[in-house]
Every structure is written in C-alpha cells, then in structure tokens.
Amino acid sequence: MRVHININLLGSCVLTLLVVSYVAWLVLKPEVARFEEVVVADNVVYLPYPSKITNMNVEEAILLRRSIRDYTSDPVKIEHLAMILWAAYGVTDPKWGLRASPSAGATYPLEVYVVIGESSVLVRESEYLRAGVYKYDVHRHLLTLIKTGDLRGELADAALGQKWVRDAPVGIVVCAVFERTVSRYGERGRVRYVPMEVGHLGQNVYLMATALGYGAVVVGAFHDDRVQAVISAKPEEVPMYIIPLGVPSMPPQTSFEDIWRFIEARRSG
Numbered sequence: 001m002r003v004h005i006n007i008n009l010l011g012s013c014v015l016t017l018l019v020v021s022y023v024a025w026l027v028l029k030p031e032v033a034r035f036e037e038v039v040v041a042d043n044v045v046y047l048p049y050p051s052k053i054t055n056m057n058v059e060e061a062i063l064l065r066r067s068i069r070d071y072t073s074d075p076v077k078i079e080h081l082a083m084i085l086w087a088a089y090g091v092t093d094p095k096w097g098l099r100a101s102p103s104a105g106a107t108y109p110l111e112v113y114v115v116i117g118e119s120s121v122l123v124r125e126s127e128y129l130r131a132g133v134y135k136y137d138v139h140r141h142l143l144t145l146i147k148t149g150d151l152r153g154e155l156a157d158a159a160l161g162q163k164w165v166r167d168a169p170v171g172i173v174v175c176a177v178f179e180r181t182v183s184r185y186g187e188r189g190r191v192r193y194v195p196m197e198v199g200h201l202g203q204n205v206y207l208m209a210t211a212l213g214y215g216a217v218v219v220g221a222f223h224d225d226r227v228q229a230v231i232s233a234k235p236e237e238v239p240m241y242i243i244p245l246g247v248p249s250m251p252p253q254t255s256f257e258d259i260w261r262f263i264e265a266r267r268s269g
C-alpha cells in the first residue's frame with residue numbers, strides 16, 4: 001500500500017514536471033521564422049522560403065508569357081513576390097551559392113530593388129508591406145527597406161511617363177555593377193555578358209510571374225540617373241530594367257491548339 005502511494009506520487013511529479021517544462025518551452029522558445037512565415041522586423045522583411053507552389057508546367061508558362069501593361073487593383077501576395085525574386089536571382093545551389101540566373105564566371109553583377117506602392121503587397125489578411133523601396137538580399141532571402149513612401153509615380157516619370165510603371169503595384173528594378181564582370185572579362189563583360197545576364201533574369205521573372213497568375217513587362221526606356229535617384233542606388237549600380245508586376249486585367253488565353261493552327265496555316269500556305 002505504501003509503495004503504491006509513492007508510485008502515484010512519483011507519477012504526478014513526473015507529469016507536473018513535463019507540463020511545466022512544455023509550458024516553459026512554449027514561452028521561452030527562440031523565435032525562428034518557419035519556412036512559410038513572413039516576419040517583418042524593423043527595416044527587414046524575412047521572405048517565406050522558396051518552395052514548389054505553382055501548378056503550371058514550364059511549357060505552359062512559356063506559352064502564356066506576354067508583356068502585360070494593364071493590371072487590376074489586386075495586390076501582389078508576399079509569398080508570390082518572394083518566389084519571383086528567388087526565380088530572378090535567388091540561390092539554387094547551396095554548395096557554391098550559384099543562382100537561378102546564369103552568370104559569366106559566376107561574377108553576379110546584378111542587384112535587385114523593389115519599388116512597392118501603398119496597399120500593394122499583401123502580407124496577411126488586410127496587412128500590407130509599407131510602401132517604399134526595398135533591396136533584395138539574395139543570400140538571406142530578405143528585403144531591406146531603403147526608403148519609405150510610394151515612389152511609383154516618380155519611377156514612371158523617370159521612365160518617360162510609362163503608365164504601367166505607375167499603375168503596377170510592384171516595380172522590380174534591376175541594376176548592374178559592371179565592374180564585377182568587367183574586372184574579369186574586360187570590355188566583353190561590359191557590352192555582352194552583363195546585358196545578357198539582365199535578359200536571363202528578366203525572363204525568369206516573366207515565367208515565374210506567369211506561373212503564379214501575374215503579368216510583367218520589361219522596361220528598358222528610362223533615364224538612368226533619375227531611376228538611380230528614385231531608388232537611392234549606389235553610384236556604381238546602373239539601372240538596366242524596370243519590371244512592373246501586377247495581376248493582369250486580361251490574362252493571355254493562347255492554347256497550344258492555336259499555335260498548331262498558326263504553324264499549319266504557314267506550312268500549307
């Protein structure tokens with residue numbers, strides 16, 4: 001009887017200890033961002049980790065990719081922006097830190113800024129990212145706030161007034177630090193490799209945007225110095241592309257059958 005009571009007592013003690021430990025762990029556990037979580041802290045936005053989230057094949061994305069200049073008033077979801085930035089220039093090789101876009105000698109001359117409007121990037125229900133200019137940190141997959149305010153109008157003015165730059169909820173600005181590539185490859189790096197690399201990045205943005213139901217257009221017509229001023233780029237960061245991004249008013253509807261008919265007509269014509 002005595003032994004029986006002691007076992008009960010011991011059991012209760014162990015149980016109490018387990019419950020107390022669990023509660024203490026819940027209260028004290030370190031705040032680690034889970035892969036699907038967005039954490040907005042001070043001037044940093046920790047983006048949700050890249051993962052497989054689309055249902056579209058690459059051939060469908062290529063078929064449906066179009067330069068889109070008309071957008072609905074819908075915001076861009078942060079998990080989608082995160083995927084588009086990762087597709088642009090994110091790390092795809094954890095051993096060497098190689099990226100989603102190829103680069104001559106892996107010199108990676110490009111820097112990616114994001115101009116975000118008011119109520120334009122949805123973090124979670126009725127919560128938006130602060131309007132401003134952000135810079136994408138490739139290795140840490142996060143955005144750093146560079147300056148606040150809705151600067152899409154200024155960006156559009158710097159891009160010869162192109163309406164889609166003003167209207168799109170998000171404008172991705174791709175800059176090049178030529179010296180990184182030129183120091184290794186000389187003039188060929190400047191006139192060939194760096195511009196080619198901007199094109200690779202642009203196409204990745206187009207395709208990921210398409211697969212996620214967004215539309216984009218690469219914009220090359222703008223005043224470099226004015227764009228540089230809007231985003232507060234460093235003197236050595238030369239703007240190469242502005243890529244407005246939003247939900248298309250009229251998503252492209254082309255089918256493979258349409259393409260077959262196109263080819264057929266030309267073969268028989």
Ligand SMILES: Cc1cc2nc3c(=O)[nH]c(=O)nc-3n(C[C@H](O)[C@H](O)[C@H](O)COP(=O)(O)O)c2cc1C
Pocket residue numbers: 065066067068069162217218219220221222
């Ligand atoms: C280097 C380059 C610069 C471009 N600049 C602009 C631009 O300043 N404004 C614009 O509206 N579209 C621009 N475009 C998009 C083209 O107009 C578009 O790709 C072309 O009309 C073909 O249409 P698609 O992209 O739907 O196939 C540019 C495209 C490239 C490749």
